[in-house]
Amino acid sequence: MANLKITLCEGRVAAADLFNSDPYVAVTVAETRVQSPIEEDTTSLQWNWEYVFENITPDHRVRFHVYDSDTPDPDDDLGYFQTTVARFLNGKEGAKQTIHVGDSTLVVVGTWV
Ligand SMILES: [Ca+2]
Ligand SMILES: [Ca+2]
Numbered sequence: 001m002a003n004l005k006i007t008l009c010e011g012r013v014a015a016a017d018l019f020n021s022d023p024y025v026a027v028t029v030a031e032t033r034v035q036s037p038i039e040e041d042t043t044s045l046q047w048n049w050e051y052v053f054e055n056i057t058p059d060h061r062v063r064f065h066v067y068d069s070d071t072p073d074p075d076d077d078l079g080y081f082q083t084t085v086a087r088f089l090n091g092k093e094g095a096k097q098t099i100h101v102g103d104s105t106l107v108v109v110g111t112w113v
Contacts, residue, residue: 006053
């Protein structure tokens with residue numbers, strides 16, 4: 001067991017409104033799901049948002065689920081990427097990596113802390 005820090009650095013998200021989106025990402029590691037802040041009216045993101053998940057093993061799953069906020073309507077589901085922590089970190093622990101989720105790309109870092 002260890003603690004895993006996930007950082008959302010930046011991204012480009014598909015336009016799910018007329019020209020832009022109001023994107024946010026739900027990150028799930030093991031059974032813990034947390035959401036990034038919503039960035040309004042943009043497709044180009046500079047989050048630098050991070051969260052530390054506790055008591056994680058390499059066999060746990062990690063999922064990045066991208067949404068466009070449409071309050072008060074239901075949010076648009078822009079797809080997700082899921083793998084194991086071991087595969088996610090393989091050769092990339094502590095380094096930026098690019099994840100493709102449908103028509104969106106996220107630059108993220110996973111680090112044992
Ligand atoms: Ca929308
Ligand atoms: Ca929206």
